[in-house]
Amino acid sequence: MEDRRVYLVLDAISPRLRGTVSVMLIVMGYLIQLTTTNILIGLPFVIACLVLNLLKSISIKRIRPKDLNWQEVTPDRIGQVLAQCERIKKFRNHSTLSAVIFFIIVVVFLSFIAPFLIHMFARISFPLLAAIVNAVILFLGLAVSGRRNAWMPPAxxxxxxxxxxxxxxxxxxxxxxxxxxxxxxxxxxxxxxxxxxxxxxxxxxxxxxxxxxxxxxxxxxxxxxxxxxxxxxxxxxxxxxxxxxxxxxxxxxxxxxxxxxxxxxxxxxxxxxxxxxxxxxxxxxxxxxxxxxxxxxxxxxx
Missing domain, CATH: 3.30.1460 (Yope Regulator; Chain: A,)
Structure with a gap:
């Protein structure tokens, strides 16, 4: 089955070019943050990297066979087919699960973790703090992007x-x-x-x-x-x-x-x-x- 990733912006560019531009944006944003000691000034570059890599959807397309024929198989093979079907269904449900996890993380962060981090960040060096903020933004944004769809033979x-x-x-x-x-x-x-x-x-x-x-x-x-x-x-x-x-x-x-x-x-x-x-x-x-x-x-x- 063919894995087709559809990006939110500039979907037609090659994966290599997308990766190169992404690295450049992250490096530029981080260097600006370090030279100005201001995280907010460098964030537009980090956010631009995030937007460039946001997925509109991930789709495994329908397969059109040249021929169909019945074959005798073992009971174990039926179990393997069922397991593969369950993996496809899990793949389809990824987006919903990611959104739920993201919501839980935000609630927990705002309720319990943020007060402790405020005191901890006061003692962290600025380069490390900037790197952590950039990483969190990229991770959370990419974790919930993309609607996943995978084809499976009907039922x-x-x-x-x-x-x-x-x-x-x-x-x-x-x-x-x-x-x-x-x-x-x-x-x-x-x-x-x-x-x-x-x-x-x-x-x-x-x-x-x-x-x-x-x-x-x-x-x-x-x-x-x-x-x-x-x-x-x-x-x-x-x-x-x-x-x-x-x-x-x-x-x-x-x-x-x-x-x-x-x-x-x-x-x-x-x-x-x-x-x-x-x-x-x-x-x-x-x-x-x-x-x-x-x-x-x-x-x-x-």
Whole structure:
């Protein structure tokens, strides 16, 4: 992902030129302060350096892959993807956190520290005092500058969290007849690959080779800028398995079973019943219920 820093002023100049001018401004301001023994006279140069380096935003741009393909991965890889998503979310929240920290520092400084510093500064040499003042101005100004934004594949964190939880579910871990295989949809770019989506496949160890397994998938419904996961399972088999003939309709509370054709395989989709206004969000309890119902339905076919 490309890190794009947008500066408040003179955004088009090179980083080297910006750094050179910044050093010159700091040195000039400090020398003027020393020669005049007046901190305020040199501050315009320090503030000019601060303004030159203020960030309007830091943006990690959206990646547009050349190709997307599903790959079998390990459970650890899902954990790594989730950890990376959490780092991106933390990066996005940096600006708000910085503003809160800055406010707390100012309040604490004015309330408790300032009275002690007044007495201490009386004994500090002027060059050191000027350097401290300049450093504090630059640090506090740069600490809260810039709105951070980082692109992440839509709701990948939500999907990875669900897949990771499923991998650790007793319904899967404690069943010796099941083999859980996580998948990542990888986007290919000139600079490498990145995870774009994730899902889970359950293989049944004693099943016929024509029976592919039970796949857990997550779609996302967005309502007022909030993402809600909709988890469902799909029983997948090759045509020679005669999936539709073998499946016997069951009375499952709040679950809809649909027959669908997908490429060269037959599928049965098991999902939460929806209405025009409800049912488009599956919480953890519903996810577990759908998973258990799917496992039971798949086993009844073997």
């Amino acid at each position: 990948l964190d939500i999907k990875a969290k669900i897949v990771k939880r499923m991998l650790e579910s007793p319904s899967i871990k404690d069943d010796p007849s099941l083999q859980a295989v996580p998948y990542l949809e990888m986007g290919e770019t000139a600079d490498g690959a990145f995870p774009n989506d994730t899902r889970l496949l359950l293989k049944f160890k004693d099943a016929a080779k024509e029976f592919i397994g039970l796949q857990g998938q997550i779609s996302i419904n967005s309502v007022k800028s909030r993402n809600y996961p909709y988890f469902y399972v799909v029983i997948i088999a090759r045509p020679e398995f005669n999936l539709y003939d073998k499946y016997k309709k069951q009375a499952l509370k709040n679950i809809v079973v649909e027959r669908k054709k997908s490429g060269e395989v037959d599928v049965l989709v098991m999902r939460q019943k929806t209405t025009k206004t409800s049912g488009y969000h599956t919480n953890t309890a519903v996810q577990d219920y759908i998973l258990k119902s799917g496992i039971a339905a798949a086993k009844s076919l073997l």
